Amino acid sequence: MAQDGQVNGWHPARLIPAMGIRxxxxxxxRATTSLLAVMRAVPxxxxxxxxPLGAPKGRISTYAEIQLKDAAGKTHIPDGAVVVxxxxxxWRCLVEVKTGTAELKSEQVSRYLDMAREHRFDAVLTISNxxxxxxxxxxxxxxxxxLRSVALLHLSWWRILTEAIVQHRHRGVSDPDQAWILGxxxxxxxxERSGASGFQDMxxxxxxxxxxxxxxxxxxxxxxxxxxxxxxxxxxEYLCLGLGQDLGRDVRPVRPRKQTSPARLDANCATLAxxxxxxxxxxxxxxxxxxxVQADLRTRKVITSVTVEAPADGRPVTRINWLLRQLKDAPDxxxxxxxxANSKATTAALLSAAREDPQALLLANDPKRxxxxxxxxxxxxxxxxxxxxxxxxxxxxxxxxxDFYRDLVQNLRAWRRSAPKLPDEPEQQTEAPQPExxxxxxxxxxxxxxxxxxxxxx
Numbered sequence: 001m002a003q004d005g006q007v008n009g010w011h012p013a014r015l016i017p018a019m020g021i022r023x024x025x026x027x028x029x030r031a032t033t034s035l036l037a038v039m040r041a042v043p044x045x046x047x048x049x050x051x052p053l054g055a056p057k058g059r060i061s062t063y064a065e066i067q068l069k070d071a072a073g074k075t076h077i078p079d080g081a082v083v084v085x086x087x088x089x090x091w092r093c094l095v096e097v098k099t100g101t102a103e104l105k106s107e108q109v110s111r112y113l114d115m116a117r118e119h120r121f122d123a124v125l126t127i128s129n130x131x132x133x134x135x136x137x138x139x140x141x142x143x144x145x146x147l148r149s150v151a152l153l154h155l156s157w158w159r160i161l162t163e164a165i166v167q168h169r170h171r172g173v174s175d176p177d178q179a180w181i182l183g184x185x186x187x188x189x190x191x192e193r194s195g196a197s198g199f200q201d202m203x204x205x206x207x208x209x210x211x212x213x214x215x216x217x218x219x220x221x222x223x224x225x226x227x228x229x230x231x232x233x234x235x236x237e238y239l240c241l242g243l244g245q246d247l248g249r250d251v252r253p254v255r256p257r258k259q260t261s262p263a264r265l266d267a268n269c270a271t272l273a274x275x276x277x278x279x280x281x282x283x284x285x286x287x288x289x290x291x292x293v294q295a296d297l298r299t300r301k302v303i304t305s306v307t308v309e310a311p312a313d314g315r316p317v318t319r320i321n322w323l324l325r326q327l328k329d330a331p332d333x334x335x336x337x338x339x340x341a342n343s344k345a346t347t348a349a350l351l352s353a354a355r356e357d358p359q360a361l362l363l364a365n366d367p368k369r370x371x372x373x374x375x376x377x378x379x380x381x382x383x384x385x386x387x388x389x390x391x392x393x394x395x396x397x398x399x400x401x402x403d404f405y406r407d408l409v410q411n412l413r414a415w416r417r418s419a420p421k422l423p424d425e426p427e428q429q430t431e432a433p434q435p436e437x438x439x440x441x442x443x444x445x446x447x448x449x450x451x452x453x454x455x456x457x458x
Contacts, residue, residue, distance in 0.1 A: 015184040018191035024102060027195040029065075031188075032079045032097045035127075035160065036062035038185045039082070042178040045167045049160065050084060053093070053123065053135055053153050058086025066094075068115050076115055082125070092121045093153070098128035099195030106140045113146040123151040129200055131156040131234040131241075133253070137261055158198035161189045162241040170248030199238035202393055203231050206386040213276035213297035220266070220273040229268035229278070232295075233261075236280040239293075239398055243284065243405065254281035254290045272297075284405065288412040293401050295382060295393070302397050304404040305377035310338075311415040316370040320358040323374055326412055327351055334378050334408075336361060338371040378404060 016034045021027050039046035039062055046060040061083040068076050080095035094116050098104055104126050112124050130139040135153045142152060164186050173179035189196045205224035212218045218225050236253050244251040255264065271277055276298040281290040287306075294303045311319045320338075327334065332352035338361045339346050349360045363369050383396030 014187060015181065016188040018188055018193040021193055021195075024100060024195075027099045027193075028079065028097050028102075031099050031157075031194055031196050032095065032127075033064045034185060034188055036064055036080050036082070036095070038181055042167075042173060042175075042182045044171075044173055044178070045164060045182055048163050048167055048171075049155070050082060050091075050093075053125065054151065055082075055084040055091040055093075056086040056089045058084050058089065060084050068119055070115060070118065076111065078112055078115070081121075091123075093123035093125045093151075094121055096124065096126045098126075098130075099157070100129070101200055102128070103130060104128050104140045106142055109138075109140050109152070110142050110146060113142060113150050113152065116150045117146070121150065123153050125153045125155065127155050127157065127160070129157050129196070129198065130154075131158055131199060131237045133233070133237055133255075133261065156198075156237075157189060157196035158238055158241050161186065161196070161198065162245050164189070165245045166248055169245075198242075199235055199388075199394065201231075201387045202235070203227050203386065206231075206393070209272070210297050210300075210384065213272070214300075216276070218273040218276065220269040222273075225269050225272055226265065229265055229272055232268060232272075232278045232280070233264065235394065235397070236282070236293075239401055240282055242398065243282070243402065246402075247284065249285045251282060251284050254283050282401075284409070287405075287409055288414050289409075291401065291405055291409055293397070295397060297382070300382045300384065301379045302382045302400050303377050303379045304401055305375055306404075306409050306412070308374045308376065308412060309414065310371045310373055312417065314370075316362050316368060317358050319371055320354070320361050322415065324351075324354060324358060327376075327408075329411075330376075330408055331378065334376055337375040337377070338362075339373050339375070340369050341372040343369065376408065378408075 016030075021030060039049060040060050043060060047055075047057050050060070051057060063081045063083075065077055065079065066081050068078070070076060078094045079097040082093050082095060084091045094112050096104070096109065096112055109124065109126060115121075116124050126138065126140075128139070132139060132154050135155060136151075138152050138154045146152075164182055167173065168179065168182050168186060173182055188194050191197070205227045208224050209218065209228040212224075240251040240253055259267075268278065271279055276296065278295040278297070279293070281292045283290045288308055289306050292303075292305045292307075294305075296303065308323065311322050314322070323336070330351055332350060334351040335348060336351060336354055337346055337348040340363060343363070343366075345363055347361050347363060354361055359367065361371065378400075380396075380400050383391050383393040385392040388394045
């Protein structure tokens with residue numbers, strides 16, 4: 001018997017089978033009922049999903065294909081509903097689901113917001129493969145007046161799968177049967193046939209934008225540029241969530257605190273049009289620094305990098321050797337760039353050259369100036385296809401980023417100043433014993449008989 005449970009090519013029976021799905025409608029129905037059922041059956045997982053949405057930590061009830069009537073008497077059938085009760089507190093939300101490449105429509109979401117308001121629901125939750133940076137960011141635009149009493153929330157399938165994996169593998173589920181049920185949901189969502197397996201591709205405009213970057217014909221206002229820039233933003237979230245699945249930690253993009261989603265899209269479009277590049281930085285908790293990813297569409301290379309602060313004391317070459325000792329297993333093609341305090345000058349060398357001559361990273365005209373920081377970067381050919389298969393941009397870029405973190409970033413350690421040391425204690429010197437002084441007698445006279453008599457004698 002194989003370790004994965006297969007016997008002679010047979011596959012183990014699944015609680016939630018992915019086989020036999022016929023069409024988009026059945027795919028969405030099966031994904032919806034499976035998720036909602038497991039949210040109720042595994043409360044630890046259910047609370048991890050709805051807690052950040054504003055729900056209290058209470059008893060979870062879930063329903064599929066509920067029927068609601070509007071003011072005109074017309075029946076509407078949202079995909080589902082979630083109800084959380086805790087004491088007198090009650091939180092209810094409608095659920096609308098899309099799978100595969102299907103995208104949410106503003107008209108449908110607006111209609112469900114109206115239904116939620118009429119029936120006093122607290123929120124409308126949309127679920128699709130469209131990835132947003134936060135549950136409060138929606139991939140669709142709706143009239144803001146509809147959000148005065150009802151919250152519009154969104155979860156991507158990839159975020160749901162990440163939460164399930166982190167709960168199952170890292171945080172743990174207290175009940176063994178519930179842990180098995182959650183594992184079955186993970187197996188289902190991870191199957192391509194479920195239509196819920198994460199980021200799909202770079203879109204139909206990918207090839208046009210990729211070629212336009214090489215030709216220098218892109219403009220920030222182009223619809224094609226904005227589409228690719230938006231998908232890049234989704235891809236970065238997809239990459240962060242994927243790392244979070246493996247690490248069990250909250251991995252997030254590095255972004256200005258007050259930057260809005262539209263402002264971030266504008267910035268991505270400007271960089272793509274002017275430099276032909278897509279850029280992002282990812283912060284892994286406790287890593288030495290953010291992992292930077294740059295996709296250069298002009299040279300068709302993806303560059304991953306990390307910046308390491310140099311030691312604050314020691315001779316300049318000693319500081320370089322400190323770094324080189326940590327790079328003993330790094331590839332020779334790694335590029336090291338050194339920057340210096342109070343100077344705009346930088347130096348750069350391949351790791352192979354720096355190993356041979358560490359002083360190659362010092363300033364030629366000022367070799368005594370110590371380096372301030374080191375940027376370590378590695379370039380690889382960029383995948384060019386739009387999808388998720390071999391030689392695709394999505395697959396190759398994700399693989400390079402994860403490999404760079406695994407092979408380099410996670411092994412780097414920041415410099416720490418040595419603790420101050422007390423001086424050695426001086427050795428105690430022992431003095432030679434001094435002879436006892438003779439009994440007192442007046443000068444020139446012999447001691448009396450009493451002085452000569454031993455102590456204790458009669």
